[in-house]
Amino acid sequence: MGGLRLNTDLHYEEVLKVIGLDKNRKDMVVLGALLKAQKDLTDFIDFETLRKQLAKDEGSRKGKDPLIYRSLSWLEKEGLLEIDKSSHKHGYNTKISMMERALEKIVANNVEILEKELKQLNSEITKLAVMKERIGSIATGLIDLAVGKREIEKPVFAQGWNNILRLFDDKVFNGLKKGDVIRFTLDWLTQRDYMNPERLKNIEKLYEIGVETRAIDHDRSEKNVRDNLKELLLQWRHKGYKMGYRVFPRDDATYQFLGRNDEGIVLVVSESPLSATWLSRDSNPELIDSAIASFDKDYEKGTDLADFEG
Numbered sequence: 001m002g003g004l005r006l007n008t009d010l011h012y013e014e015v016l017k018v019i020g021l022d023k024n025r026k027d028m029v030v031l032g033a034l035l036k037a038q039k040d041l042t043d044f045i046d047f048e049t050l051r052k053q054l055a056k057d058e059g060s061r062k063g064k065d066p067l068i069y070r071s072l073s074w075l076e077k078e079g080l081l082e083i084d085k086s087s088h089k090h091g092y093n094t095k096i097s098m099m100e101r102a103l104e105k106i107v108a109n110n111v112e113i114l115e116k117e118l119k120q121l122n123s124e125i126t127k128l129a130v131m132k133e134r135i136g137s138i139a140t141g142l143i144d145l146a147v148g149k150r151e152i153e154k155p156v157f158a159q160g161w162n163n164i165l166r167l168f169d170d171k172v173f174n175g176l177k178k179g180d181v182i183r184f185t186l187d188w189l190t191q192r193d194y195m196n197p198e199r200l201k202n203i204e205k206l207y208e209i210g211v212e213t214r215a216i217d218h219d220r221s222e223k224n225v226r227d228n229l230k231e232l233l234l235q236w237r238h239k240g241y242k243m244g245y246r247v248f249p250r251d252d253a254t255y256q257f258l259g260r261n262d263e264g265i266v267l268v269v270s271e272s273p274l275s276a277t278w279l280s281r282d283s284n285p286e287l288i289d290s291a292i293a294s295f296d297k298d299y300e301k302g303t304d305l306a307d308f309e310g
Helices: 003-020 025-039 045-063 065-077 098-132 135-146 161-173 197-208 223-238 285-301
Strands: 081-085 089-092 154-157 181-185 214-217 242-247 257-260 264-271 274-280
Touching: 025 045, 025 065, 045 065, 045 135, 065 081, 065 098, 154 161, 161 197, 161 257, 161 264, 161 274, 181 285, 197 214, 197 223, 214 285, 223 242, 257 285, 264 285
Parallel strands: 181 214, 214 242
Antiparallel strands: 081 089, 154 274, 181 257, 257 264, 264 274
């Protein structure tokens, strides 16, 4: 039993430290002296009596009167004691119910402060995680700032399905994080091995970290794609993945691409032979904005695959 009591006392001491009420703090010593001086919880103790109790508890370390008054003022402000100011000599009183209310308030305030600090820390951790993923570009940016210039990323050309897949991995999928959006058209994909199990597994990993995809089907040659992806779309949505697929019939030509946010796109420039180019925002902002705006307009008007009949 003695060991249990010791552990409980230690627990209480740790709790008091967390909320800023260390038992060795002068304010708490004064509060303890007040409790000892009260023969009854209704008693109001005058300053002289309190000072004598502090002298017993601390001897010569009891402190000067201004320091004791400062502690009494703080304890009153926190609601841990009340002061009877009806006579020339003030009286001081505390009781369990008063302490309960004061502690509830102190704990609530500390929780609010810690929650704000935790939110700030989470924000900083997220920023650092992004920096870690993009450390190469950040280092380049720092060098550019130091020398007073900023390098414009050059377009990258790829021909053939496998080379284009590598371009996707390098320029679009690399370093994606929660909240990033991938846009892609489907017409040019109809003759490709887009259902490769290994690539589907990698794409699912992106959904798991919170990446969103938006696909547009212009109802030209995409029927096989719809048939293949509809069941998978419903399965992945059931898992909470953000997989968008909308059908918007369109006969005229438009941009065929796969894009990363508004940072850049892999633009399909030829389907025979299959060829594509990575264009960053730096290299061609007008084309990037035009392609994304056209996509978003069609996507907004489109019908979700789950509701589309055709």
